[in-house]
Amino acid sequence: MDTDLALAARLATNLDTAFPALVDAHAARLYTIAVRYLGVPGDAEEVAQDALVRAYAALAGYDAARIRELNLRPWLATITINLARNRRRRIADRTPPVRLDPLVEVGWEPSTPARMSPPAVAERHEGRRELARALLGLPGPMREALVLRYVDGFSVSETASALARPEGTIKAQVHRGLALLRRSLTPQLDVQADSAGEMTA
Amino acid sequence: MTRTRSQPKIATAPDHAAMGPITGSTNRPDDLIAALAELASPAPERLARAVLTQVGLADLWAELPSPLGAIGVAWNGRGISWIDRAGDPDLLAERFEDRVGRPLHRVDRVPERLARAIEARLAGNRRIRIPLDLRGHTEFEVAVWLKALEIPRGEVRPYGWIAAEIGHPKAVRAVGTALSHNPVPLVVPCHRVVRSDGSIGQYSLGGPEAKRTVLSAEGLDLVEMESVARSGFRYLGSATTHVVCLPTCHHARRITDRHRRPFRSLNLAMREGFRPCRSCRPGSGAALAA
Numbered sequence: 001m002d003t004d005l006a007l008a009a010r011l012a013t014n015l016d017t018a019f020p021a022l023v024d025a026h027a028a029r030l031y032t033i034a035v036r037y038l039g040v041p042g043d044a045e046e047v048a049q050d051a052l053v054r055a056y057a058a059l060a061g062y063d064a065a066r067i068r069e070l071n072l073r074p075w076l077a078t079i080t081i082n083l084a085r086n087r088r089r090r091i092a093d094r095t096p097p098v099r100l101d102p103l104v105e106v107g108w109e110p111s112t113p114a115r116m117s118p119p120a121v122a123e124r125h126e127g128r129r130e131l132a133r134a135l136l137g138l139p140g141p142m143r144e145a146l147v148l149r150y151v152d153g154f155s156v157s158e159t160a161s162a163l164a165r166p167e168g169t170i171k172a173q174v175h176r177g178l179a180l181l182r183r184s185l186t187p188q189l190d191v192q193a194d195s196a197g198e199m200t201a
Numbered sequence: 202m203t204r205t206r207s208q209p210k211i212a213t214a215p216d217h218a219a220m221g222p223i224t225g226s227t228n229r230p231d232d233l234i235a236a237l238a239e240l241a242s243p244a245p246e247r248l249a250r251a252v253l254t255q256v257g258l259a260d261l262w263a264e265l266p267s268p269l270g271a272i273g274v275a276w277n278g279r280g281i282s283w284i285d286r287a288g289d290p291d292l293l294a295e296r297f298e299d300r301v302g303r304p305l306h307r308v309d310r311v312p313e314r315l316a317r318a319i320e321a322r323l324a325g326n327r328r329i330r331i332p333l334d335l336r337g338h339t340e341f342e343v344a345v346w347l348k349a350l351e352i353p354r355g356e357v358r359p360y361g362w363i364a365a366e367i368g369h370p371k372a373v374r375a376v377g378t379a380l381s382h383n384p385v386p387l388v389v390p391c392h393r394v395v396r397s398d399g400s401i402g403q404y405s406l407g408g409p410e411a412k413r414t415v416l417s418a419e420g421l422d423l424v425e426m427e428s429v430a431r432s433g434f435r436y437l438g439s440a441t442t443h444v445v446c447l448p449t450c451h452h453a454r455r456i457t458d459r460h461r462r463p464f465r466s467l468n469l470a471m472r473e474g475f476r477p478c479r480s481c482r483p484g485s486g487a488a489l490a491a
Contacts, residue, residue, distance in 0.1 A: 016258055023249045031244035045245055052252040053278075131236055150237035178233060 004072045012067040015059050022072070023052055029073075029152055030080045036147045037084045039136040040091060047087050051080040074162035077152065081144055081163065088140065134184040138177055141165075145173040146181070250306060254278060257334060259304040262293070263311045265319060267387055268418035269411055274311050274319065277303075280332030281315070284385045286407060300384070301337075322388055325354030325419070333385055341369070345379040352393040355420040356449040359397035361486030370486060381405045392416060397486070399430020399448075421449060434463035436483055438475045445470040450481035 007025065010018035030051050035044035055076055059067055135143060141163075148159045149170070156174075160167040253259040255278035262275035264287045273293045275283035283301060285293045290307060297305045310316070321329040327350070335343050344367040352358050364376045380391040386406040392415045396402045401423075404412035413423055429437075429448050437453040438445040440460040445467065446453035464470040467477065467487040477484045 019256065019258060020249075020253060023252050027244040027248050027252070028242070031248060032241045035242055036240055041245075045248060048244060049248055049251050049255070053255050056252075056256040127236070128239065132240055135237075135240070146237065150234050151240045153238060182233060 008068055008070050008072055011059055012064040015056070015067075019056055019059070022055070026072070026076050027052065030076055033077060033080050033147055033152055034084050034087075036132065036135060036151050037081065037143060038088060038091065039132065043087050043091060044084075047080060047083045051076065051083050054079055054083075071158075071161070074154070074158050077148055077154070077162040078164070081148075085140065130185060131181070134181050137184060138180055142173045142177040142180070145170050146177040149174050253304070254306075257282075257336070259306065260297070260301070261306050261308045262297075263308050265311055265316060267323060268415050269387075269407060272387065272406075274315075275301075275305060276311070276315060277334060279336070280334040281319070281385050281388060282334040284387055284406075319388060327351075327353065331388060333388070335384070338382070338384075339379075341367075341372075341375065342379040342382060345376050346383055346385075346389045346391070349380065349383075349389055349391050349394060352390060353451060354390075354393075356447075356451065356481070357393050357395045357416065357421065357426070358447065358481075359486055360394055360402070361397055362447075362482075363394060363486075365486035366482070373486075377403070387415070393419075397435070399427055399435075429463070432463075433465050436464040436467055436470055438462040438464060438470050438473075443475050444478050445475040445483060446478040447481040447483045450478055450483075452478050452480055 003025065007018065007021060011022065027048060031044055031048040034047040034051075035041055038044050038047065058079075062070075135146065138146065144163055145159055145165075148154045148162055149156065154162065156167050156170050159174075160170045163170065165173075250259060254261055257277045257279040260275045260277045260282050262273050262283070264271045265274050266272075269286070271287040273283075273285045273287040273290070274281060275285075275297060282303075283297055285296060287293065294305050294307075297303075311319070315331075318329050318331045322331055335346065345363055348363050348367050360376045360380075361370070361373045363380075364370050364373045367376075369375070376394075380394055381403060383389050383391040383405060386392065386404075392404055392406075392412045394402070401409050401412055401416075403409065404415075406412075417423055426449060434448070436445050437448050437450075437456060438461075439452075439456040440462050444452065445462075445464060462470075462473075462475075464475075467483055471477075
């Protein structure tokens with residue numbers, strides 16, 4: 001957050017010289033938010049690109065004081081989520097709902113510890129895919145809250161601010177979202193999964 | 202498949218016979234939360250470049266054919282920013298760096314729409330819209346370049362004409378300097394501005410010879426133009442319409458030999474009842490050109 005403050009100050013002084021640093025610092029986050037919300041890498045890339053371009057255009061219209069006061073992380077997340085929601089509607093329009101399930105991430109996989117055995121690596125990748133898919137199966141508002149809170153690591157209050165919802169709502173959505181995720185990841189174990197009620201967000 | 206414990210522990214598949222270990226792990230909130238954090242992805246490498254190019258903080262370039270051979274065309278989200286001889290890509294990048302100071306990346310080709318627009322422009326279609334990125338230049342320079350854009354293909358105007366038309370009739374030399382700084386030659390046709398004595402003048406994209414090549418390719422008869430200028434005539438009138446033009450104006454070129462009336466000055470023409478052409482406006486800069 002400290003670096004974001006410094007970055008905001010630099011953006012306020014000279015947008016054009018500081019903006020590349022904003023892209024460096026935030027492109028991966030915004031792409032992650034978009035791809036975990038949409039599940040389609042190509043669309044996510046366009047959403048992240050559009051979000052950053054819109055951020056630039058907005059900053060170009062703000063005076064220095066307003067830029068300095070910006071909380072860049074939630075501000076950029078809000079722009080991205082709004083664009084991703086619009087994109088989601090377009091994807092839903094062109095793809096029948098039954099086809100949404102097979103949409104899985106392709107391409108990048110996280111680096112794995114060298115000592116992991118091949119079956120373990122495969123399982124880990126499979127686990128990531130399953131989780132990503134389960135996340136995509138959640139209702140939109142819940143997915144937004146989970147992506148910001150846990151994939152991107154926002155605090156509850158940052159998530160609330162980025163999504164313009166009360167903190168209590170975020171807590172409830174995150175709590176319920178985790179429970180639903182757990183249930184969809186262990187479909188044969190509904191009874192046990194439901195007992196995860198005491199989990200906290 | 203044999204189950205192997207791994208990180209993250211939510212890893213599972215529906216066909217597992219023994220689900221015990223999974224239940225244990227997924228029921229611990231920290232594991233699921235850790236697994237969610239692992240869903241972070243790096244952005245595709247081209248994303249940053251695409252953003253910076255789109256907002257005009259970096260540029261792309263590729264080659265296009267032109268009357269002068271291959272040219273390098275650079276552009277960003279705001280428009281065409283630079284046109285240069287393509288010959289040596291390193292030199293082109295160096296000149297861009299010197300003059301523009303933004304990162305420049307070479308790509309395979311100019312986007313289809315932009316390439317078609319440039320082609321149409323070079324072919325003389327002045328109505329086709331081409332976005333130009335002229336940030337960082339003075340108002341005077343931009344005014345000179347926009348005025349040059351009004352000169353039709355196959356015609357030329359004197360430096361003094363531009364100066365007068367943009368409201369700085371005495372700034373003839375400054376017009377020459379501004380034209381030599383034109384970042385997008387050919388598209389902004391600075392080659393269509395010549396000296397008032399009809400000699401060809403300088404050209405930033407490869408000197409006077411290149412300027413002759415481009416003007417000839419546009420259908421201008423340089424021999425004719427220079428012979429008219431050498432004989433001291435600056436204007437051509439039509440004895441039928443009594444309109445007087447700059448010699449390369451498309452109206453002047455339609456005058457038949459029988460009706461062509463050359464003049465050394467606009468005053469002489471007007472004294473004989475000729476009125477200045479509304480298209481080439483020979484009165485602009487006339488005092489200086491005379």
